[in-house]
Amino acid sequence: MFTFIALLVLGTLPKPILRVQPDSVVARQTNVTFMCEGITGTKEYNISKDDGNYTQFIQFLQKSQNTAEFSISKIEEHHAGQYHCCYKTHDGKSECSDSMELVVTGAYNKPSLSVQPSPIITEGGNATLLCDSGQKCHRLILTMEGPQKRSWMLDPQYNNSIKHFQALFSVGPITSRQRWTFRCHSFHRNRTQVWSEPSDILELVVSGTLPKPIIKAEPGTVIAYKSSVTIWCQGRLDAQLYVLHKQGSPKLWGTESTEEFGEKAKFFIPSVTKEHVGQYQCYCYTSAGWSEHSDTLEIVVTGFLPSKPRLSALSGPVATSGGSMTLQCVSEHRYDTFIVTKEHEKFSSSLDSQYIHTNGHFQATFSMSPVTPAYRAKFRCNGYYKHIPKLWSVSSDPLEIQISGLSKKPSLLTHHGSILDPGKYLTLQCCSDMDYSRFFLHKLGEAHFIQKNGQRTRAGLSLANFTLGSRNSSTGGQYRCYGAHNLSSEWSASSDPLDIRVTGQLPFTPVLSVKPKSTVHPGQNVTFLCWSTYPTDTFILHKEGKNHLLKQLKSKFQDRRFQAELSIIGVTSALSGKYRCYSSLESSPYLLSHGSAPVEITVSEQTKASSLPPFKPMGASSLPPLKPMEASSLPPFKPGQTAGLESYLKVLVGVSAAFPLFLFILIFLLLRRRQQGKVRKQAQKETELQLPAGAAEPVARSNLDATTQEEIICEKKRVPGMERCFDGEHKA
Incomplete structure (x- = not known):
């Protein structure tokens, strides 16, 4: 009877509840606390573990409590097993609690957990998870983390190709209203509470209906090989979690909480390699x-391929707004494709490369139009192969493109001439009557500019002086300048080009000669001949001085030398001056040889003897009447002039002897022309006309009939550039 009453009392006490913190599955060395909850008035609690080695923990309470705690510091494998607890009161001992299983992990190497094909799951779909262990095991277990704990256990299959034990777990249906977080472990059948280390956590993401977050990369999406990049994902203020996924990857690339950055999360990649290239998307969970x-954010790696291409603008790095721009990417190394990108912006243009047989290079030409202010940026180009399109070569040097507007072009000047000897400093001046606050100087073929602030002169001009340093081979080239206002990002139109050539850069000197001679008269022809025994592509004929002449002549191989001729027909006085000849090569047109010995051309303004009219005898009527010589017209005689007087007398005697004969000829002519009395008066007037120096040849009046003489009643007078006829009263 006593035993029956005791059992009856024992059965009336409620069963206690046994819990464990932090979890029933814990890693080795973790501190674990068991909590046994009974009823008020309990004086004694005990916890026991049922296995081959019986373990019991007893706690005696000084005060009545309904809960007792038992702690185990640094859990080890032997602590794993089934636990239950009981309590005692004045009325007797309670039933034991339900058994609680304590699992200790870390006994074996962790397996891996992945999802096929992607951790991004469609709403309501199922997911297939693969647990893979490299160590021999008898069970693989998949656990679901979070408030809704679940687990799946499978026997593994041995994969002989990779010598691993694997199991495929199908879970679902997956919804977007909760988190789906998993781990997997391995264990042996004779130690079911001792597991391996847990796999890395795997989170499944279901694309929901909440607004999408914003994704961006710093410093950009084109990242140098082995440099760092930060990917930011910004969503809602109430976001609890952010995840980053790389498309095609069997797992998420990152999971971040919002504790540190609030409404956004930071995903940092310290060293970008080929495994990081690809397209990324992010999600947030609330x-x-x-x-x-x-x-989608696409990450590309540059510098993976070592050969560096070159990027240039064919028409220069300044494009006219609304016009076109042509960029050329060139490499000595073969690439399948070239791509041009704009710095800090999502812009790219790619073209297949072409092989150029003349220089053995690979290149692609990019034409862009119409040009807008958005093209004012730095561009780079890279090469890549089609089978690895996100792994690019080393980037080219940046090419900065400027946009020129329609404002008035400035002038580019030099006070030294366009052909310069080496050694001295060169200064170029850019000036304009526009009030430009800045000026830019650019040399053809270079990617950078020289900038100077504008200065205002008293004459109302704005200008800037650019001193380029000592003249050498790097100074030669074609220059342009531009003006700009402080408040505008557009430049002016380009100045006219200015070619600067530097002498003494080729190790030979050409020869200059002139035909027929260096002294010529106006209207004659002159031929300049430049030649050299050294191979050359071009000869440059240069006239020194203010009104200089610069003529480029194509070289031809002839008579065992390289030569070129320049013929000038009908020279004028402007041709006078000192000339030299220089040589240049096609590959470096602004680098010249030494100058030839100077040849000076003189255009003489003297009247040619052949321009005087030929002498013809004149009729008697053409002579002026003779006047008797007066004694007063003779110079006074002075002593010592005897020899001079004798010479004078001899001349006088000779003239006196010739005079009767000359008079007879005149009388004879007068008799013959007696019948021409109708025109005698006009003929007499004609004898009074005098022929000016350099006049045209007079017409022989004696050989003309009366009618012809009436028609030709005036002398022709030559006027420079034209011929006119005058008769004393009107112009014929």
């Missing part, structure tokens, strides 16, 4: 579920 995926 208490309402998952968001839509963000826009």
Whole structure:
């Protein structure tokens, strides 16, 4: 009877509840606390573990409590097993609690957990998870983390190709209203509470209906090989979690909480390699579920391929607004494709490369139009192969493109001439009557500019002087300048080009000669001949001085030398001056040889003897009447002039002897022309006309009939550039 009453009392006490913190599955060396909850008035609690080695923990309470705690510091494998607890009161001992299983992990190497094909799951779909262990095991277990704990256990299959034990777990249906977080372990059948280390956590993401977050990369999406990049994902203020996914990857690339950055999360990659290239999307999770995926962010790695291409603008790095721009990417190394990108912006243009047989290079030409202010940026180009399109070569040097507007072009001047000897400093001046606050100087073929602030002169001009340093081979080239206002990002139109050539850069000197001679008369022809025994592509004929002449002549191989001729027909006085000849090569047109010995051309303004009219005898009527010589017209006689007087007398005697004969000829002519009395008066007037120096040849009047003489009643007078006829009263 006593035993029956005791059992009856024992059965009336409620069963206690046994719990464990932090979890029933813990890693080795973790501190674990068991909590046994009974009823008020309990004086004694005990916890026992049922296995081959019986373990019991007893706690005696000084005060009545309904809960007792038992702690084990640094859990080890032997602590794993089934636990239950009981309590005692004045009325007797309670039933034991339900058994609680304590699992200790870390006994074996961790397996890996992945999802096929992607951790991004469609709403309501199922997911297939693969647990893979490299160590021999008898069970693989998949556990679901979070408030809704679940587990799946499978016997593994041995994969002989990779010598691993694997199991495929199918879970679902997956919804967007909760988190789906998993781990997997391995264990042996004779030690079911001792597991391996847990796999890395695997989170499944369901693209929901909440607004998509914003994704961006710093410093950009084109990242140098082995440099760092930060990917930011910004979503809602109430976001609890952000995840980053790389498309095609069997797992998420990152999971971050919002504790540190609030409404955004930071995903940092310290060293970008080929495994990081690809397209990324991010998601955020709130208490309402998952968001839509963000826009796609593509990460590209440069510098993976070592050969560096070159980028240039064919018409120079300044493009006219509304016009066109042509960029050329060139490499000595073969690439399948070239791509041009704009710094800090999502812009790219790619073209297949072409092989150029003349120089053995690979290149692609990019034409862009119409040019807008958005093209004012730095551009780079890279090469890559089609089978690895996100792994690019080393980037070219940056090419900065400027946009020129329609404002008035400035002038570019030099006070030294366009052909310069080496050694001295060169200064170029850019000036304009526009009030430009800045000026830019650019040399053709270079990617950078020289900038100077504008200065205002008293004459109302704005200008800037650019001193380029000592003249040498690097100074030669074609220059342009531009003006700009402080408040505008556009430049002016380009100045006219200015070619600067430097002499003494080729190790030979050409020869200059002139035909027929260096002294010529106006209207004659002159031929300049430049020649050299050294191979050359071009000869440059240069006239020194203010009104200089610069003529480029194509070289031809003839008579065992390289030569070129320049013929000038009908020279004028402007041709006078000192000339030299220089040589240049096609590959470096602004680098010249030494100058030839100077040849000076003189255009003489003297009247040629052949321009005087030929002498013809004149009729008697053409002579002026003779006047008797007066004694007063003779110079006074002075002593010592005897020899001079004798010479004078001899001349006088000779004239006196010739005079009767000359008079007879005149009388004879007068008799013959007696019948021409009608025109005698006009003929007499004609004898009074005098022929000016350099006049045209007079017409022989004696050989003309009366009618012809009436028609030709005036002398022709030559006027420079034209011929006119005058008769004393009107112009004929």
